[in-house]
Amino acid sequence: MAFLAEPIPPRQIPLPVIPGVCRIVAPNAGPMTYHGTNTYLIDMPDGVVVLDPGPEDAPHLRAVAKATNGRAMAILLSHGHADHCAGASMLADMLGAPILGHESFTSRVASITGRLRHGDRIGELTCLHTPGHAMDHLCFALPGGIVFSGDHVMSWSSSVVPFPSGDMRAYLANLEMLRDRRDHLLLPGHGPAVPSPSTFIDQLIDRRLKREGAIMKALGSTNSTPEELVHRLYEGRASPVWRAALHNVRSHLEKLQADGRVVSVEDGRWQAVASSEQREIYCL
Incomplete structure (x- = not known):
C-alpha cells in the first residue's frame, strides 16, 4: 500500500x-x-x-x-x-x-x-x-x-x-x-x-490479512519459531524493522491460534493445523 x-x-x-x-x-x-x-x-x-x-x-x-x-x-x-x-x-x-x-x-x-x-x-x-x-x-x-x-x-x-x-x-x-x-x-x-x-x-x-496468509504459507507442513518466520518473510531488512516484525509475527500467531489455524508446539515452535483438525476444532 x-x-x-x-x-x-x-x-x-x-x-x-x-x-x-x-x-x-x-x-x-x-x-x-x-x-x-x-x-x-x-x-x-x-x-x-x-x-x-x-x-x-x-x-x-x-x-x-x-x-x-x-x-x-x-x-x-x-x-x-x-x-x-x-x-x-x-x-x-x-x-x-x-x-x-x-x-x-x-x-x-x-x-x-x-x-x-x-x-x-x-x-x-x-x-x-x-x-x-x-x-x-x-x-x-x-x-x-x-x-x-x-x-x-x-x-x-x-x-x-x-x-x-x-x-x-x-x-x-x-x-x-x-x-x-x-x-x-x-x-x-x-x-x-x-x-x-x-x-x-x-x-x-x-x-x-495478507501477512497472515504469508505466515501460513511460510509455515507450510513444517514447524517454525517466530524468529525463523521473520527471517523468511523479512529477509534483508534492517534490524529495527526486524524487531518490529518479530512482534507483529508473534501477535499474528496468537491470533491465528485463537482462530484455530495454528498451534504452539514444543520449544516455542508453531505449526499449521491441518484442515481436518480445523473442522474438528470448529465443531467442538
Missing part, C-alpha cells in the same frame, strides 16, 4: 493542521517514530487540550506550554508508550493541568490523575477505546468527522502490535470499527494527516 510522507518539520513551532488544531512535532525522530511524535493543541470553548506531550524534552515541552497561552485545561494521553507520554509530568508541572488516560493506562514512565472510558467527553472530544497496538489505547473524535488516531492508524507506516502487550484480534476489530465510522480526516500520532480514512484503513486491514 502507499503510505504518506512529509518533509522534516520545524521544531518548537506550532504548525496549523485544521482550524482550532495545531501540532508541535517532538524531536524524537527514529525508525519507529518517523519525524517525531505529534503533540496536538486543540482549542475548546473552555481552554486548550494538549494531546500526547511526547518525550521528556524540556525545550519541546516549554514550546507546548507557551502555545497554550495560559489556557490549558487538560493533558490527554493516547496510550502509555514512552514516545507519547514520557513528558506528561513535566508538562503538567508547567501548566497545572490534569493528566488523563484510559482507565487501563499502563506505563513505565508516566502516570495519570484522571481515568477515561469509551464514550467519555472532554470538551468537544469523545473518547474511543481502541485496544490493539496497546490495550490502553484511546482515539479522540471531534464533531465533523475528525479523529486523533494516535498509533492505531498512522499515515507513514503500519502500526506494530507488540507481543505480549498488544492484541492482533482487537487491533483488526478496532480498525474495522474506525473504518465504519466513515470519518473524513485522521490526525495520527506520527506523520501527516490521513484523508479518505475508510479507504486507507481498508488497505491496512488487507495488509495484515
